[in-house]
Amino acid sequence: MKVHIHELSTSDYAHVIALARRSLSDPVDERLIRRLLAAEPAARPELHVAAWRGQHLIGVALGSVRRHDDLLTGGPRLLAVDPAWQRRGIGARLLSELEQRLQAIGVHELRVGNLAPNYLWPGVPETNLAMQALLAQQGYELAGETLNMTVELNGRDWLAGIDPKQWSIRRARYGETDLAAWAGERWGAAWQWEAMQAVSVDPPTALVAERDGEYGGFACWDVSGFWGTFGPTGVDEALQGHGLGRTLLCATLAAMASAGYRQIEISWVGPQAFYTRIAGARPGRICLLYRKPVTSLAGPIERDLPQRQP
Template identity: 40%
Template sequence: MKSRPKSEPRGARPGDLPAMRSVAAAALHLDQDGAELVDLLWDGPDTAPPLRVVAESDGEVVGVALGSLSTAGTGGGLRGHVNLIAVAPAAQGRGHGRALLAALERRLLDSGAETLVVRGSTPAYAWPGIDPRYTAAVCLAEAAGYERTREAVNMTVDLATAPLDTAEQERLLTAQGLTIRPLTGRDQPGFGEWMRGWGGSWQAEAALALARPTGSVHVAVRETDGGTEYLGFACQGSNRRSWFGPMGTEESLRGRGVGAVLLRRCLADQRAAGLTSAEIGWTGPLRFYSRTVGAAVGRVFWLYAKEPGEASRHARTEGRTQS
């Protein structure tokens, strides 16, 4: 017989944050910045108080669940994201995870979500999906009716050995009228207008990187009589201190070394900040990163989704009342 917690999860309050950080730090053993992820996801866009939930035992917070909403593509409905569920190790196996998931699902559905997913909610996200080494999280999602839809991978870069010098490449680009430099606040609004052409959340992710003390953005530009022409960008630290991305280069310049310089500059910033390794999040062209900085496939993530009918059924049967 499945055990159930003595009380239903309740809405989280700012005063719960210290305890929530402690729970995440203890439960997320694969992520050294687990406590920081609570703050990242607490403050994320389209996050409202109803989508922050905690579980208690004997008056102490022992579990946390954080969600958010996003629009499912052009003209699509609202998508409810399960961004984090963590239970303190000493309280695991007592039904807190199931209760937290059900409570968060109810709140997401009540907020207008038409589908439920376990995948990164850009621009502020902690992971692309579930690292399957968190086996309990995989089991929880699949028992609740979520189906795996795809995989995403991160690549890992050894910052101690990666070739990060860009002097010669930058000399060649300068001869072509191109400059690679850090982005500053003075680049607005021109950079923002250019970034809107990329679509998606990249403009917002670049803004996050520029705003964070440990983040940075580097750009490729050409100065003309009409002003600054932006041709490429790369970010590090948008969400997590050790993560690189996103990055983009105008199609006309691809293959000319612009992306390699942008990548190496961002990784050099991370190395200068004392990091020994970096993760390229949600990696696309594996070969480019492998050849340029010796990156290797590291973490794998499973992305999940649940059909609306199944989402409603699970939320009703697992929970009694919305707290």
């Protein structure tokens, strides 16, 4: 029986969830995979493609498009193949199909990693040697790396000694879209999307620093990455250097501990020394970033994009 590549439909989501559970090394659940599928900003359904053998889903590629300044970029936020079908060229076929579809909508550069928001890993985990080999085979070049850090939450009172310096630290309100807009004005569309995700669940997964009705900073968790991921967090530039970031970090870690997390991951870390000093964070997984110029493809495709019928 042949393997066919088709566009996903919403009726296929249960198959994708089951495939992710079989094929990913990190634990996933239905809610996490549905976020990855359905919450995609500026979603393009034609970029969700899957490999089928009869009625059995054996591989999937979920594509994203992001704009960085004037550069339209895109690539897979998830590429997964059933373990029983790995090393048979399924991943290469899915990636090539996704590349052609991205080229058809005008993407200038192909990326694997560096496609925030709505990701599981910031890039390719350095332990995923099979994915690295596939990307090298497909002509991708290494473009950098990111670091995640881990924090043990047990055995520490995260609220001890916090001095908010006249700032009120509170949980964001459900549907508090003003917070998302404020974050977007200062840090861009990716953080706006992540803050919106945080206030779209009840209870929200964000804390804010507020004084006289004005925001000074915020911190989120469980908005990108796997469950138990801290970030993003930011403090207004005019208020930095006065301990508000430390207060938000510790208050958020206390909230995550209360939610039942024993260990958390800080994704896509910038200030490593800060997280080590304040939270005792340790280096965790390294993720590799890849890119490939669209000019290396054969040329734009001009064909209908098939959709599998439910």
